[in-house]
Amino acid sequence: MRQPALRLFGVLATVVALVATPLNGVSAGQVSTADYPSWDDVQAAKQNQAAAQAEADNISALLDQLEATATTLTNEKLKRGQEYLLATYNRDAAQTSADSLQAQATAAQATAESTKRQVGTIAAQLYKSGGDNGAVKLMLSGDDSDTLLYRLGTMSQLTSQTSGMRDAAVLAANNASSLQAQADAAVVERDRLAGEAENALAAAKAAQDAVDEQVAEEKAHSDTLYAQLATLKNSTAAVEQSYRDGEAKKAEEAERARIAEEAAARDAANTGSGSSWVPDSGSIASPAEAQQIAFGLLGSYGWGGDQQSCLVQLWIGESGWRVNAYNPDSGAYGIPQSWPANKMSSVADDWQTNAQTQIVWGLNYIRDAYGTPCSAWSKWNSRSPHWY
Template sequence: MRLIAASASALALSTALVLGSALAADAAPADYPSWQDVQNAQASQAAKQHEIDVLTADLKLSQQKAAQAEQTEALAEETYNIAAAALDAATAKVGALQTQQKAAQATADAARKRAAGLIASLDRTGGGDPTLGIFVGSGPQTDQLLAQLGSMNHLSRTSAGIMRTAEYAQNAARALAQQASVAEAKRKDLAAQAATAYDAAQAAAATAEALVEAEESAQQTMFAQLAALKKTTAAVEAGYAAGVAQANAAAGIPPLPSGAIGAVIAFAERQLGKRYVLGGAGPTVWDCSGLTMVAWEQVGVDIGGHGSTMQYNHMRSIGHLVNIPRNSTQGMLPGDLIFYSVNGNPSDAVKTHVAMYIGGGQMIEAPNPRRRVRIVPVRYSDYESRLVPQVGRIVM
C-alpha cells in the first residue's frame, strides 16, 4: 500500500510539474529535489526512528533493572524491620521473666528465713517436753504449760504455712527461670536473624546503589544519543523522561490542612531534603516508616511502630484501613498512610514501602538511600512495587 501511495504521489508530482511549466515556465526552479531524494529522506527518517525505538527500549530495560534492584533492597530492609521488632519483643519478654523470677526467689528466701526464725523460737520455748507437766499436777503451773503448748502449736502451724509459701515461691522461681532460659535462647536466635537480615539489607542496598549508579550512567549516555538523533539536548531528553512519570500531577505543594493533620504534614515537610538511612527516625536521617511514625508522634498518635508492615497491620487491627480505587488517588485524604507491596495486594505479607498523602495527588516519602526526603506525585505501579488499594486513616 505504501509503494502504491508513493507511486501515486510521484505521478501527481510529475503531473503538477508539467502543468506548472506550461502555465509559468519561467517560474520553475532550475533544480529541485527528485523523488529519489524524497525517498532517501524518508528512509533516513525511518532509520533514525528505528534507532530511537531501540534506544528507548534499552532505556526502559535499564530503568527496569534499577527498579528491580531497589525492590530487592526494599524487601530486605522491611525483612530487617520485622526481625528487629521480633527481637525487641523477645528481649522485653526475657527481661519480664527475669524480673518475675527474681521476685519469686526473693519471696521464697524471705519465707524460709521467717520459718527458720519461728522454728528457732519453738526450740527456745520448748526446753524439753512441756506435755509431761500436764500429767503430773494441776494448778497455775499446769495452766502455764497448757498456754505454752498452745503457743508452740500455733508457731508450728504458722511455720508450716510459711514453709509451704516458701516451697510454692521456690517452685515458681524455678519455672520462671526455665521460661527465661528458653526465652533467652529464642532471643539469641532472633538476634542472629536480625543481624543476618540487617547484613542482607545493607548488601542489597550496596548492590542496588552500584547497579542504579551504573544504570543511571548508561541512561545518561542513551539520553545523549537520543538527543543527537532527535536533535534535542540531553537535559531536555532527561527532563522529558522524568516528566512522563509525573504527567497530570498537581503543580506545587498543596496547602496544609488545619488542625492536627496539618501539624503532622508540616512536620514531615520540614524534613524535605534529609538523607535516607535504614532505621532512621530523625532528626537528621529517615527511612520511610520512621518518617511517618515520628510525624504522627508529634500529635500523640501511635501508628504501629517502625516498619511499613507493622504500620499496615496496626491500621488493620484497629479498623483504620480504608479501601480506595486501584490506581487512583480518589478517596485519599491528607495524612493518609499509603502502602506498597510487590503485587499491590492487601494480602501480601510484606509491605515494602509507606508514604503519606498530602493532597493534590502528591505524597511525601523517604524513598531509598539514593534519594532524599521528597514530595512526588503518588505512584500507582512501577517495577519496584505496586500501590495497595487501601490507606491507613487516622481520624482526629
C-alpha cells in the same frame, strides 16, 4: 556494527544470595541480554526513516527496562532494611521479656529464702518449747490447768503457722525455679534474635552497596540512551527526558490511585505507614526539624506562610514527616512518599537519609503537579482513599 552486549550485573541475584531468601517477581524488569546501540548504529539509522524509528523504539524499550530495574532494585534494598528493623524489634522485645522474667525469678527466690528463714525461726521456737513432746510433758506435769491450756494453745498456733509457711516456702521455691527456666529460655531467644538482626543488617548493607553500584551504572546507560534518542529525533536529550518524565507522571497517577485503593481494601494505613532502615546514618531529622526545613524553603517557590498548614497536614497524612517512612506495599518512601523511591535521586544521591533532599523533591512535585501545597492538600482530601 553493534558493540558487545553490555549486561546488567544481575544484582537481584546477588541480593538473593546475600539474604538467602527468594525474591518473588523481581526478574520481569531486569535487563540481562540487551544490546545497547553504538553511535555508529544511531547515525546509520538516521539515514533511513524506518530504521530510525525502529532504533528509537528499541532505545525507548531499553530505557523502560533500565528504569523498571532500577526501581525494583531500590525497593528490594528498602525491603531488606525493613527486615532488619523487624529483626531488631523482635530482639529488643525478647530482651525486655528476659529482663522481666529474670527480675520475677530473683524476687521469687528472695521470697522463698525469706520464708525458709521464718520457718527455721519458728521451728527453733518449737524446739525450745519442746514441740509435740513438750506437750506430753506438760500434760503430765503438775502445772495448773489454765497455764497448761495457754501453752498448748501457743504451740498449736506455732505448729499451724510453721506448716503453712513451709508450704509457702516450697511454692515460692518452685515458682522461682520455673521463672528462672523461663528467663534462661528468653535469654537464648534474645541471643538468637540478636544474631538474626546482625545478619539482616549485614544483608541490608550489602544489598545497598550492590544496588547503588548497579543503579549508578544504569543511570550512565540511561544518559547515553537519551542522547542517542535525541540524535535520532533531531531533538535534545533534555527534551526527550522531559517528555518521558511527563508520560511517566501520567502512569504514576493511575498507579498511585490503584495502590491507595488496594491499601484501603486491606484496611491498611495510608502511604508511609511503616518505617524503614536508614543506611549508615546515626541520626536523621525529626519530624519537627523536617518541618522547619520545609518552612525555610517555601519562599523560594513563591509561596507564603499561608501554605505552611496545608503542607504540614498533607505530609502528616502521607508519612508523619518521617524521613524513613516506607510503604512496603508500593515502595513509596520518605517524607513526600516518593514513588518510586529512587525518583528523589534527581535532587541528590542522599535521598534515603537527608530530609532536605526529600523535601526539595516533594515541593518540586507539588509545584509541577498541583501548583501549591494547599491545592495538593485539597486534592488529597477529595480523594478516597487519599493520595496526591
